[in-house]
Amino acid sequence: MTPEEFRQAGHELIDWIANYRSTLADGPVVHAVSPGDIRASMSATPPTETLSMTAMLAELDRVVVPTMMSVQHPNYLGFFPANASLASVLGDLASGGLGGLGISWQSCPPLTEVEEVTVDWMRQLVGLSDAWRGTIHDTASTATFIAMVCARERASGFSARAGGIAGGAALVAYASDQAHSSIPKAVLVAGYGSDNLRIIKTDGPDYALDPKALDAAMAADVAAGRTPAVVVAAVGATATTAMDPVRAIVEVANKYDAWVHVDAAMAGSAMLLPEMRHLWDGVEGADSVTWNPHKWMGTILDTSLFYVRDPNELVRVLATDPSYLQSPVDGLVTQFRDWGLPLGRRFRAMKLWFHLSLDGVEAIQTRLRRDLINAQWLAGLVEATPHWRVVAPVPLQTVCVRYEPPEFASDADALDRHTLTWATAVNASGSAFISPAKLDGRWMVRLSIGAEPTERHHLESVWSTVRHHAESVPSTA
Amino acid sequence: MTPEEFRQAGHELIDWIANYRSTLADGPVVHAVSPGDIRASMSATPPTETLSMTAMLAELDRVVVPTMMSVQHPNYLGFFPANASLASVLGDLASGGLGGLGISWQSCPPLTEVEEVTVDWMRQLVGLSDAWRGTIHDTASTATFIAMVCARERASGFSARAGGIAGGAALVAYASDQAHSSIPKAVLVAGYGSDNLRIIKTDGPDYALDPKALDAAMAADVAAGRTPAVVVAAVGATATTAMDPVRAIVEVANKYDAWVHVDAAMAGSAMLLPEMRHLWDGVEGADSVTWNPHKWMGTILDTSLFYVRDPNELVRVLATDPSYLQSPVDGLVTQFRDWGLPLGRRFRAMKLWFHLSLDGVEAIQTRLRRDLINAQWLAGLVEATPHWRVVAPVPLQTVCVRYEPPEFASDADALDRHTLTWATAVNASGSAFISPAKLDGRWMVRLSIGAEPTERHHLESVWSTVRHHAESVPSTA
Numbered sequence: 023m024t025p026e027e028f029r030q031a032g033h034e035l036i037d038w039i040a041n042y043r044s045t046l047a048d049g050p051v052v053h054a055v056s057p058g059d060i061r062a063s064m065s066a067t068p069p070t071e072t073l074s075m076t077a078m079l080a081e082l083d084r085v086v087v088p089t090m091m092s093v094q095h096p097n098y099l100g101f102f103p104a105n106a107s108l109a110s111v112l113g114d115l116a117s118g119g120l121g122g123l124g125i126s127w128q129s130c131p132p133l134t135e136v137e138e139v140t141v142d143w144m145r146q147l148v149g150l151s152d153a154w155r156g157t158i159h160d161t162a163s164t165a166t167f168i169a170m171v172c173a174r175e176r177a178s179g180f181s182a183r184a185g186g187i188a189g190g191a192a193l194v195a196y197a198s199d200q201a202h203s204s205i206p207k208a209v210l211v212a213g214y215g216s217d218n219l220r221i222i223k224t225d226g227p228d229y230a231l232d233p234k235a236l237d238a239a240m241a242a243d244v245a246a247g248r249t250p251a252v253v254v255a256a257v258g259a260t261a262t263t264a265m266d267p268v269r270a271i272v273e274v275a276n277k278y279d280a281w282v283h284v285d286a287a288m289a290g291s292a293m294l295l296p297e298m299r300h301l302w303d304g305v306e307g308a309d310s311v312t313w314n315p316h317k318w319m320g321t322i323l324d325t326s327l328f329y330v331r332d333p334n335e336l337v338r339v340l341a342t343d344p345s346y347l348q349s350p351v352d353g354l355v356t357q358f359r360d361w362g363l364p365l366g367r368r369f370r371a372m373k374l375w376f377h378l379s380l381d382g383v384e385a386i387q388t389r390l391r392r393d394l395i396n397a398q399w400l401a402g403l404v405e406a407t408p409h410w411r412v413v414a415p416v417p418l419q420t421v422c423v424r425y426e427p428p429e430f431a432s433d434a435d436a437l438d439r440h441t442l443t444w445a446t447a448v449n450a451s452g453s454a455f456i457s458p459a460k461l462d463g464r465w466m467v468r469l470s471i472g473a474e475p476t477e478r479h480h481l482e483s484v485w486s487t488v489r490h491h492a493e494s495v496p497s498t499a
Numbered sequence: 500m501t502p503e504e505f506r507q508a509g510h511e512l513i514d515w516i517a518n519y520r521s522t523l524a525d526g527p528v529v530h531a532v533s534p535g536d537i538r539a540s541m542s543a544t545p546p547t548e549t550l551s552m553t554a555m556l557a558e559l560d561r562v563v564v565p566t567m568m569s570v571q572h573p574n575y576l577g578f579f580p581a582n583a584s585l586a587s588v589l590g591d592l593a594s595g596g597l598g599g600l601g602i603s604w605q606s607c608p609p610l611t612e613v614e615e616v617t618v619d620w621m622r623q624l625v626g627l628s629d630a631w632r633g634t635i636h637d638t639a640s641t642a643t644f645i646a647m648v649c650a651r652e653r654a655s656g657f658s659a660r661a662g663g664i665a666g667g668a669a670l671v672a673y674a675s676d677q678a679h680s681s682i683p684k685a686v687l688v689a690g691y692g693s694d695n696l697r698i699i700k701t702d703g704p705d706y707a708l709d710p711k712a713l714d715a716a717m718a719a720d721v722a723a724g725r726t727p728a729v730v731v732a733a734v735g736a737t738a739t740t741a742m743d744p745v746r747a748i749v750e751v752a753n754k755y756d757a758w759v760h761v762d763a764a765m766a767g768s769a770m771l772l773p774e775m776r777h778l779w780d781g782v783e784g785a786d787s788v789t790w791n792p793h794k795w796m797g798t799i800l801d802t803s804l805f806y807v808r809d810p811n812e813l814v815r816v817l818a819t820d821p822s823y824l825q826s827p828v829d830g831l832v833t834q835f836r837d838w839g840l841p842l843g844r845r846f847r848a849m850k851l852w853f854h855l856s857l858d859g860v861e862a863i864q865t866r867l868r869r870d871l872i873n874a875q876w877l878a879g880l881v882e883a884t885p886h887w888r889v890v891a892p893v894p895l896q897t898v899c900v901r902y903e904p905p906e907f908a909s910d911a912d913a914l915d916r917h918t919l920t921w922a923t924a925v926n927a928s929g930s931a932f933i934s935p936a937k938l939d940g941r942w943m944v945r946l947s948i949g950a951e952p953t954e955r956h957h958l959e960s961v962w963s964t965v966r967h968h969a970e971s972v973p974s975t976a
Contacts (some may be wrong), residue, residue: 023858025521028585031857032513035589036506039596044502057604057831060612068620072859075589081856082593086609093606094598101606101823104843106598108505112512112552115592116559118799119516121571121583127534129570129578132563135537143545160637161841171688187664187690203819204842210816211648211840213664213690260823316843322595323843339687342680345937346578346737346945350923354534363688363840364638365681366581366793366800379558380508381500382549446827460822468823 050452103472105320113376124367173252173281229264258289269304527929580949582797590853601844650729650758706741735766746781
């Protein structure tokens, strides 16, 4: 495709996207699609003829649009918000258009330095001190994995440069039972072994990690000859946005020289609001922090920030220096390849730069405050409705609810079935998307507010849909 | 930014990119920029006011354009080609515009199924049998790491779900001395320990791994109580595009039940040409293969294909199933989160789909053949020039050269200094970019043909620049 062909095709695509985004609220949040439907709608063999952009867009209209889940829809309250602000979409396009290659500082100097600058802007915007240095990973899963590996190396006397962890003492990782699935995955992939992950049970009403229980677990491991290596503190855990007490966790971890990784994937966006920063009080004592602008804040995926207090902890584990990547400026510059796994990196900072510059910080903050207020409002509405209960605190924008009519009072399994049945019915209706999750072993439904276009009246409509289905769907007990 | 604001700003950006791409050949390949220059040209504090798209583009013109290395420039012959075809840039934009969220099949059915289809198209296009199933990773570094982890788990009796690798037998990985830097990095991060990486020295003129030396190394490890876990075969190693003999490596590895991972990051693109597939003869016996359409083929980064013969080898290590991600179709669909590290995934298949559909396979193949012919032509020209030598075979599109005038015949260190001096001078001139690398402990210069716009006359111009600098730069001996 020549630049002139690109110009024409690009204009066509921009219009298509503008139309898609401006009309998606008129359609369902979720479409009915069965496994294999989409595969079957495409050719099983590679294309043998070229398409015009018009024909390509017709393919998208035929294959993709009718099968998407519209996470950009105002009635999307599933999982967590996954905003893809149009300003950041344009930043991503600029990155692609420039076609830079991030394998060293030399291979694309602005890719590295704009990342240094924008990531530092983000540090300031969430109120972290200048003791932190950061980079952009694809996801918090990856950032957490990198933290696990660095913790493993610190705890094992930097075994990786020698005999590896085979033959050494068992290293142990700690997290609460509310921690994200990426934690056990990272523990496993980093080679700790699942037996060496201590899941600390949260007993209190706030589903927060208990520092005393953590301390006891770490002491027991030391007594058994194992080495505590890393504690993950969740700031906004996935099911209910539960908040682990970071300061107390740091104090305990310090007794055992363990790495503290703060997983604020969801709640990091809230830290753009000074009044919310008490939620990660003590974060300055941690070793690493990750949070995702690609969730609530809305810089399009993949934009996961990862901050460490000492980049040398990354570099000594992850650095490579093959002859073909050496350049005269080595030693004077940051080589972000040494801060993560991939060698080749995209110009991801462009998304942040565009998002902050075109939308503006103030507009983002205003939207986040809107959602926090709406969450409290919705929680109040739920609590005021007979047989409905808000089942967990609402420190952020996610309201966890259950419909608990008297008929299920003595049959928790039947209640579980009913919860899943009405949640599925809501989603099948196309008028909203919500996601159930388990809490204390029982199903509840998460109403995770924060899609960019979601206003109060959308929530009124979703709440009405939810009530309708929960209160009228026949029990399957 | 509203859809209507996006429409206007998007048109402006599309025009800006079209102009940038159509004029970049008029500018230098590399700009003079010193460490910290770019950081210093930006505000140290976050933006407090919003910019119009016109102002944002002026920022790009001020900060980024004058500091880029133009890997899309016809005189870029550095590292490896890193084409960012404009068709794939539009595919990426479509992905952003749609704003889908890839955390499960349910969260965006087309994201998963279009990936299944396009990755299978790519399988067919490179002539792999239908025994393979694939996915898209960000880079081959990540794909190789995943292969290392799965090999570790297979060799250790799936230790990760139990006590981890601490306490077990040492696991050993094998690769040639030409293997990419991502191999030792993956070995280290996966916890094998650097002591357990056997770098097999390549002695022959083709810089290929010697299966006999591999066999001997594996036997010695077994005799010492260690467990051979994985062999990496490079198909197109980084310095010279050296080709390891995959069939013979598979035969040796099978004796020890070791995983074979084929790193065809660079050469995979060549397999789009049936006449080149002899270069990975035996690949069907491997356990995993990775190759990067984001190199020579030109689907914009990050598009790294990763194929395995048995996806269960991935899933049993990488699967997670938290309640908040469960859906009624689980078990009936592919969950790509269980094939890699990240939970959230972009709609990367869109880039491949657009690239194949808008540019067409035939046009891509024609370009690749052009480059192969040009590489042979250039190698002939170099060999026919007094005191110039092609220092390695040219199986693909990279020509490795050295200027060896008589004055340095007895002083290899002086020759090294001269090589680096003239290579640096060529790059500083702005008229070409080339990258030096070490071979047999001595510096040479790689001329890696394959940027999308590079025609014969560009190579003539680069060769003239190279000769000029090498033959006229004063010796620093």
